[in-house]
Amino acid sequence: MSHCRLTSNPIKFFICILAIVSLSFNLTKSKAQSSTNSDSIQQKMQWFADAKLGIFIHWGIYAVNGIAESWSFHNKDISYADYMKQLNGFTANKYDPIAWADMIKKSGARYAVITTKHHDGVALWDTKESKLNVVVSTPAKRDLLAPFYQALKKNGIKAGAYFSLLDWSHPDYPGFLKDSSRYVLKNHPEKWTRFQSFLTNQLQEVMHNYQPDLIWFDGDWEHSAQEWDAVGIRKRLLANNPNLIINGRLMGYGDYETPEQNFPVTRPQFKWWELCMTTNNNWGYQQRDTAWKTPYEIISIFVDAVANGGNLLLDIGPKPDGTFPKEQVTILSELGKWNDRNGEAIFNQLGGIPQGHFYGPTTISKDSTTLYLFLQGKTSGPVMIKGLDTKIKEVTVLGNNTKLSHKIVGKISWSSVPGLVYIDVPTTVLDKYITVLKLTLDKPIKLYRGKGGL
Numbered sequence: 001m002s003h004c005r006l007t008s009n010p011i012k013f014f015i016c017i018l019a020i021v022s023l024s025f026n027l028t029k030s031k032a033q034s035s036t037n038s039d040s041i042q043q044k045m046q047w048f049a050d051a052k053l054g055i056f057i058h059w060g061i062y063a064v065n066g067i068a069e070s071w072s073f074h075n076k077d078i079s080y081a082d083y084m085k086q087l088n089g090f091t092a093n094k095y096d097p098i099a100w101a102d103m104i105k106k107s108g109a110r111y112a113v114i115t116t117k118h119h120d121g122v123a124l125w126d127t128k129e130s131k132l133n134v135v136v137s138t139p140a141k142r143d144l145l146a147p148f149y150q151a152l153k154k155n156g157i158k159a160g161a162y163f164s165l166l167d168w169s170h171p172d173y174p175g176f177l178k179d180s181s182r183y184v185l186k187n188h189p190e191k192w193t194r195f196q197s198f199l200t201n202q203l204q205e206v207m208h209n210y211q212p213d214l215i216w217f218d219g220d221w222e223h224s225a226q227e228w229d230a231v232g233i234r235k236r237l238l239a240n241n242p243n244l245i246i247n248g249r250l251m252g253y254g255d256y257e258t259p260e261q262n263f264p265v266t267r268p269q270f271k272w273w274e275l276c277m278t279t280n281n282n283w284g285y286q287q288r289d290t291a292w293k294t295p296y297e298i299i300s301i302f303v304d305a306v307a308n309g310g311n312l313l314l315d316i317g318p319k320p321d322g323t324f325p326k327e328q329v330t331i332l333s334e335l336g337k338w339n340d341r342n343g344e345a346i347f348n349q350l351g352g353i354p355q356g357h358f359y360g361p362t363t364i365s366k367d368s369t370t371l372y373l374f375l376q377g378k379t380s381g382p383v384m385i386k387g388l389d390t391k392i393k394e395v396t397v398l399g400n401n402t403k404l405s406h407k408i409v410g411k412i413s414w415s416s417v418p419g420l421v422y423i424d425v426p427t428t429v430l431d432k433y434i435t436v437l438k439l440t441l442d443k444p445i446k447l448y449r450g451k452g453g454l
């Protein structure tokens with residue numbers, strides 16, 4: 001939610017900051033999460049907690065000119081008419097949804113979330129609610145979602161639907177350009193009611209046509225929970241599918257939090273969270289954006305999210321013809337190969353031990369008897385663990401199964417404080433990106449977290 005920098009008017013900027021502050025407050029106190037201690041929510045969220053990696057797909061007409069998704073006309077970088085001319089260039093003529101699903105599967109991701117409709121209102125399916133959809137208004141001329149969701153399901157990948165609550169194209173929506181509104185909401189309740197039923201019907205279409213496992217809302221910041229009828233939206237969706245997972249961007253009525261682009265430094269206290277991040281600097285395809293993150297950077301960001309108890313939703317942006325920039329293909333394939341070697345330490349595990357015991361990310365098995373250490377960069381030589389009060393049975397290197405020796409240093413016989421563990425890591429066992437050490441413990445992990453002394 002980096003929209004404040006996009007607003008040039010200082011009063012609007014201030015209102016926007018206020019909105020974000022109150023939104024973060026809402027998210028932190030997420031109403032759904034505070035009442036979600038029930039077993040059923042826990043059960044419903046289990047696949048998500050175990051999944052760790054999702055692929056986000058921003059596909060829309062903005063890829064034609066390679067400009068910012070929706071924001072480019074909202075912020076007046078381009079006129080609305082010129083923005084909409086991109087409809088004519090959206091061909092999807094090399095779109096291969098089976099290959100998409102295959103690429104996602106090979107990356108190791110367990111779920112994928114695609115933009116069914118961004119803030120520009122252009123639907124990727126044949127919505128009966130508006131002509132602004134790729135079937136009627138673009139040369140693609142077909143429902144692009146159905147075959148993709150089918151391919152995902154065939155591959156056992158959970159299906160997510162990104163859906164923008166706000167719709168800057170809809171004539172009954174009270175917002176259009178950054179500094180102009182079509183009407184003041186309270187003066188035209190009938191328009192808002194019409195918009196709400198449009199929104200409800202489109203959502204219903206998405207639910208009915210594709211039966212997604214997850215709904216990923218966006219754009220909630222323009223209205224209050226009450227105006228959106230967040231409670232009603234949530235209720236209707238869950239009546240449709242009680243197992244549906246709803247992200248947090250429903251003014252706090254979702255199931256999990258969604259920090260965006262910015263990496264949390266301290267461990268988020270949310271039960272479930274997901275960092276969404278781009279592979280370069282933009283969500284959609286932009287030819288001029290060459291600020292690609294390297295596979296190493298992506299893998300280390302992924303590991304850090306998981307070690308902090310979260311997921312990574314990694315974004316890719318297909319071109320208008322449905323092919324991907326080669327850099328994104330490389331990132332996904334390198335990530336996949338790393339997961340093939342090291343995924344044991346990631347999928348179905350838990351975020352690791354508190355910082356301070358080991359200078360790097362860690363994860364731990366659900367029964368607490370296996371600890372995984374991630375060696376950032378090309379760390380080799382003796383690595384140290386402090387305060388580990390459980391005996392290590394064995395240390396192995398994931399991917400090549402080499403057994404490593406370790407020694408306990410400075411254990412004082414008369415003190416209950418555990419000694420330091422040193423594990424010798426030779427350069428010959430190092431992974432191309434991040435090496436993982438698997439420590440098999442003889443009991444569930446116990447940590448000493450004191451200040452030394454006796």
Ligand code: GLC
Nearest residue numbers: 001002069218219260276283
């Ligand atoms: C922001 C942007 C939007 C993007 C989304 C992804 O909310 O408005 O363009 O789709 O983030 O998280």
